[in-house]
Amino acid sequence: MNSRSLVAIATRNDKALGVAYAVPTQTPDMAYTVPKLTDYSSAALDRVAGECIAACAVESGEVRTDTDLKSFRDRWLARKNGILTQINDLWLKGAPKEAKREAGIRVNELKARVTELVEKAHVAAEDSQAGESVDVSLPGIRRPIGAEHPVIKTMHEIVGVFQKLGYSVAEGPVVETDYYNFEALNFPPNHPARDTQDTLFIAAQQSKQQRERLLLRTHTSPVQIRTMEKMRPPIRIVIPGTVHRNDPPDASHSPMFHQIEGLAVDTNITFGDLKGTLDHAMKALFGSSVKTHFRPSFFPFTEPSAELYVTCFICGGSGKRGADPCRPCKQTGWIEVLGCGMVDPNVFEFVKDNGYDPKRVSGFAFGMGVDRLALLKYGVDDLQYFFQGDVRFLEQFA
């Protein structure tokens, strides 16, 4: 603050404080306040206008942040009681008639200068903040990159093998009705075959008819029916998804796990097609030297039914790992990978009206547990690791 502004401050305060003219009443770094004018000569106007602009320039130079800018702008430009408004009131309205013109010109010039200084402060605030928020020399924020879960990865690989054979992907609900999970798959109500499925039922369904009652699907097979209701033959589909069973979690069981179902229906599909397709798929998944082996089995929705075994891809079929017994295949040299069979004509009866007359069409189906295959493939010895969400475990598969 220069001596001129000291004068101005004294001018404003002299009346209130009753002190002599030109005695500074504020320290130089106190904020600028608008003096009242008694002297309207050109020289006096020059002086007060100069002091005002000088004060504004100093304050403008101190603006750094948005908050600084806002209070600076409000202080000078606010309609109500901003400094320019005060100047208007004190210098212009209070001017004697003959000085009005001259005072008006000064005040206009002053307004233009103050507006310029506010704009300058605005630019300065933007510059200094831009400088603060982007320091290009700092290392960037690294976002950890996610990766496919080993079970999902295995699922995609299996689905991919069948997609290359022309299969499409179908999906269905995890909360399913008794009808799709059991009845339409040829598990009649109260049939003992239902006991093999350790079903988790949704509570409070007793008032519904049995076929309407909800449960967590125990297998992906219900999507066979749902798809055949929607699509006429021929069809070739794979159905990946989660399923649930009332099994306590341990190293090889989980109440939630994953399956991939397959279904091919056309005229003249034979067991030979089933064997050829699955033999090809196993070679594509586990390597061309793998051998397949079918053993008779039972599933209500296929007839005949089989379990498919592949030569153990851990020990190569020998049952031994060096001098040690091979654990994954329990020294047999064979690993069971899926259940399969020819679609039972009773199943087609439920979708007969959509073109699946059991006298005209035939088909095969298969279903495999994905989690167990992922365990074997990655040599993991506890299924629970897959579902605990521990990044230290999961990132090993990225």
Ligand code: DAH
């Ligand atoms: N749904 C059966 C299960 O979870 C597996 C299965 C067996 C599916 C034979 C099939 C099949 O499509 O043909 O135990």
